Amino acid sequence: MKIEFELNGQPICLEAAADRRAVDLLREDLGLTGTKEGCGTGECGACTILVDGRSRLSCLMLASQLQGRRITTIEGLAPEGQLHPVQAAFARHGAVQCGFCTPGMVLTAVDLLARHPRPRADEVVNAVSGNLCRCTGYQKIVSAVMDAGDTAPMPCSHQEPAPNPTPCAIPDGGRPGGTTAGRPVWMPCTLDDLWPLLAEHPQARVFAGGTDLLVWLRNGKIDAPALIGLERIDALRDITETADAVRIGAAATHETLLADPILARHFPVLQQALRTLGSPHIRHVGTIGGNLATASPAGDTLPPLHVLDATVTVQSIQGTRHLPIASFITGPGQTALMPGEIISAVILPKPAAGTRQHFEKVGLRQAMACAVASLAAVVTFDKAGAIDRACLAWGSVGPTVVRLPDVEAALSGRWLDQETLDAVRPLVSRHLSPISDVRTGADYRRRVAGNLLLRLAGDGQTHQATAVRVEQAS
Ligand SMILES: Cc1cc2nc3c(=O)[nH]c(=O)nc-3n(C[C@H](O)[C@H](O)[C@H](O)COP(=O)(O)OP(=O)(O)OC[C@H]3O[C@@H](n4cnc5c(N)ncnc54)[C@H](O)[C@@H]3O)c2cc1C
Ligand code: FES
Ligand code: FES
Structure with missing residues (x-):
């Protein structure tokens, strides 16, 4: 498919398989080898890039998800050859030994400092908790990040999301952009675009953050002839409140749920669980709908959703069903979802005061x-x-x-x-x-x-x- 995005400040347009991993596209097709691949499964952070200013794992991102985005790799951080303040601080503090983790660590820190210019040590520790360093030791890294925040305003021009990400990879009347080899990937922007795709391609797997699905595809646990991404459908990300309940869109990310004041007021048990889920990178893209659909015995949102009497809303072109969570999850990795259905929301009744x-x-x-x-x-x-x-x-x-x-x-x-x-x-x-x-x-x-x-x-x-x-x- 043809993919257009901004890379390190320059517009770029290229042909790639829609399901090519972003890390491969950057390293192999574009020669940007500063982005490292360690685990390939979301656990080491070496492949971190900035997407619209936020750190994201390029091993868990597909080429089709780059469409219309603003991408920064380590090569784009210091284009004039002068070190970025975070890089300079890493050098000053000796926060680099073999250097393998450093590009991902630095980009994660740039994201943190753009949002929190003066982070506390525990905030830095949390921010880099998904970036593994095997040789330097975290003390120097934390000191370097805090020092960078103290000594220089971040010259990062990438904090703002791209105002209108050129979105849907559903060009040509719903055809996937995939001309290059690889499975087709559709990224619809509305539910109206989604339903016909699901009807026409019953074998396609939907994905939201991809933090489970892309790992399973990578390690061969599943195969899927085609993929349909939900991350651009705004209607699936809303959090709305009525007098006695809160409705959470299934594609709301864990990070969004953690920042939401309505959830903080009524459902602290859910936020307590979310704080322990994965790493900031995983919480940034992983969703509540994905956690539910995966139905792992270890899924961290599931116990809170049970005790909060959650109802799962599932939707298809035929209509909507509401299922209590205990009926929705039918076994390990199994749910009551029927072909053509997605989880569209989770509804939580507000608990009584003093609970x-x-x-x-x-x-x-x-x-x-x-x-x-x-x-x-x-x-x-x-x-x-x-x-x-x-x-x-x-x-x-x-x-x-x-x-x-x-x-x-x-x-x-x-x-x-x-x-x-x-x-x-x-x-x-x-x-x-x-x-x-x-x-x-x-x-x-x-x-x-x-x-x-x-x-x-x-x-x-x-x-x-x-x-x-x-x-x-x-
Ligand atoms: C490094 C790492 C650490 C992790 N740590 C934890 C952890 O500590 N605790 C934990 O609970 N999980 C953890 N996970 C698993 C994962 O991040 C979560 O389960 C996450 O919530 C999945 O959401 P997602 O949007 O990424 O799902 P995806 O990967 O996009 O999808 C997962 C499954 O759900 C389906 N799906 C997604 N959205 C919908 C929808 N709206 N309707 C129907 N089906 C849908 C997909 O078809 C797929 O079968 C970790 C994963 C990684 C890679
Ligand atoms: S390569 Fe380890 S998280 Fe991507
Ligand atoms: S500097 Fe070697 S892994 Fe971090």
């Missing part, structure tokens, strides 16, 4: 950790302050999210304190039958799931889990 919400995830490391076990809870209290209703959902300890009605019933009418939780914890172990896998053993999972319950009492405040808790596996 306590809590999420905690235990992983084997602090960043980019897949859950060994997680617990989401929404607890309401009666007038006397005793537990009226406890909704609890565990992740990663069963084929899908696990609810334990006996445990919920045992908590009802009691005080939310350590004595109550100690008394109820054995029920958790009794009713759970997790599996052993590459991450950990079943016994350890069962024990962690019980311990997570113990932490529910906390300090009486909503627990803000900002990082994944790491427990020593035994």
